[in-house]
Amino acid sequence: MQLSLEKNLLSIDNYKQIFVLDSDLIQVKDIKVVGEKFKVLYLDGYKIVIQGIFKNIQLGDIDDELQNNYEKK
Numbered sequence: 001m002q003l004s005l006e007k008n009l010l011s012i013d014n015y016k017q018i019f020v021l022d023s024d025l026i027q028v029k030d031i032k033v034v035g036e037k038f039k040v041l042y043l044d045g046y047k048i049v050i051q052g053i054f055k056n057i058q059l060g061d062i063d064d065e066l067q068n069n070y071e072k073k
Contacts, residue, residue: 003031005057009041010050018048026050032058 002013016029021040026033028048038052 001030003057003059005054008051008053010052010054011047012050013047015048023052030060032056034058 001015004011010026010033012028012031015031018028020027023038024034024036026038026048033050033054034056035052035054038050040048041051042049
C-alpha cells in the first residue's frame, strides 16, 4: 500500500478494502483519515484519490496530526 498527500489531495494506491467512505471520514484497511469536505475524485480497484481538508491520518496504531493551510488564517 502506498499513500501520498500533497496539499489537499490524498492518493492511496493498492488499498485493501474500503470500510467507510464519507465526507469527513475515509477508512480503508490499515488507514483511517479524518477531515472535512472529502470528495472522491478517482476510485477503482487499485487506487483512490480524495480531495478535502485533512486533519488526522491513522496508520495502524500511529496518529499523525496534519497542519492544513486552509485552517491557518
